[in-house]
Amino acid sequence: MGAGTALAGSTVLITGGGSGLGRRLALAAARRGARVVIWDVSADGGRNVRDEIRSAGGVAETQPVNVADREAVQAAAAVAGPVDVLINNAGVVTGKLLLDAADEDIERTFDVNVLALYWVTRAFLPGMAARGRGTVVTVASAAGLVGVARQTDYSASKFAAFGFNESLRAELRAGRTGVGTLVVCPYYIDTGMFDGVRTRFPRLLPILKEEAVAAKVLDAVESGRQKLVLPPLVNLVPAARLLPVGAFDRLMDTLRINRTMDRFTGRPAEVPGAPGVKHDDGSYSAG
Ligand SMILES: NC(=O)c1ccc[n+]([C@@H]2O[C@H](COP(=O)([O-])OP(=O)(O)OC[C@H]3O[C@@H](n4cnc5c(N)ncnc54)[C@H](O)[C@@H]3O)[C@@H](O)[C@H]2O)c1
Numbered sequence: 335m336g337a338g339t340a341l342a343g344s345t346v347l348i349t350g351g352g353s354g355l356g357r358r359l360a361l362a363a364a365r366r367g368a369r370v371v372i373w374d375v376s377a378d379g380g381r382n383v384r385d386e387i388r389s390a391g392g393v394a395e396t397q398p399v400n401v402a403d404r405e406a407v408q409a410a411a412a413v414a415g416p417v418d419v420l421i422n423n424a425g426v427v428t429g430k431l432l433l434d435a436a437d438e439d440i441e442r443t444f445d446v447n448v449l450a451l452y453w454v455t456r457a458f459l460p461g462m463a464a465r466g467r468g469t470v471v472t473v474a475s476a477a478g479l480v481g482v483a484r485q486t487d488y489s490a491s492k493f494a495a496f497g498f499n500e501s502l503r504a505e506l507r508a509g510r511t512g513v514g515t516l517v518v519c520p521y522y523i524d525t526g527m528f529d530g531v532r533t534r535f536p537r538l539l540p541i542l543k544e545e546a547v548a549a550k551v552l553d554a555v556e557s558g559r560q561k562l563v564l565p566p567l568v569n570l571v572p573a574a575r576l577l578p579v580g581a582f583d584r585l586m587d588t589l590r591i592n593r594t595m596d597r598f599t600g601r602p603a604e605v606p607g608a609p610g611v612k613h614d615d616g617s618y619s620a621g
Contacts, residue, residue: 351380
């Protein structure tokens with residue numbers, strides 16, 4: 335366990351806070367007494383959540399930020415000011431077979447799910463370390479523990495996120511910075527991002543509820559827990575790797591992991607022109 339960061343009186347910055355899990359994290363953090371800063375590529379999404387928080391009596395601000403844009407991140411961080419809890423939550427999914435995915439989809443997955451972790455964390459970590467407190471949260475995925483069919487880009491990006499967190503944890507521990515980390519590895523959540531996915535054994539591997547996941551993430555931030563894997567069965571994946579590859583694959587196929595994406599549709603945001611979608615000139619739709 336790390337030191338944990340109390341949310342009451344803290345500033346919590348949530349990337350991708352304009353919808354899904356990020357929205358739930360923003361609402362719940364505000365309820366726990368945090369000042370919330372919402373970053374989202376969708377200006378509307380961010381404003382809506384900010385207004386929801388304010389009308390419930392909470393304190394919130396929003397900035398339209400594409401976290402994959404390094405310069406935009408630096409400029410927005412200067413405006414945001416000191417942050418105690420950084421939740422790297424923004425993410426995208428393609429949901430296609432390797433040969434069906436467009437080159438730009440693959441680039442976007444790594445831009446948003448991986449490289450943005452560097453730009454955003456590097457913007458806020460110096461301030462946290464100087465104050466000797468805070469938590470950096472990396473929202474990875476169960477797909478960061480096991481590769482899944484139709485997720486060659488997504489799953490690889492989440493393995494990268496998992497590794498990013500583990501290396502950062504080692505650096506912060508060695509540097510005695512007082513800054514903690516938390517990595518979050520959930521199975522599918524009912525946010526809409528993975529609409530159409532199916533789970534074969536819902537008792538063992540249920541589709542998670544976004545509100546419940548958000549509450550557990552914030553509990554972990556406050557208690558100093560460093561890894562949150564949901565549901566608990568997913569914790570067995572690293573142990574299952576002791577099996578020979580063929581047996582490991584058979585186990586995953588028995589659990590139908592590689593069929594979960596067969597009917598994936600995702601949310602409309604995954605169509606060209608929707609929020610977060612990269613244009614040919616390298617810019618992203620702001621929604
Ligand atoms: N939904 C799931 O089943 C599931 C499972 C495991 C992990 N996750 C992870 O949880 C996180 C949140 O996912 P969600 O289900 O809430 O998705 P979501 O699509 O509901 O929300 C993602 C948010 O990120 C924003 N965003 C996208 N690209 C951005 C960019 N370039 N800059 C800033 N904001 C950007 C979107 O506008 C959106 O508001 C993601 O990292 C996702 O990979 C989701």
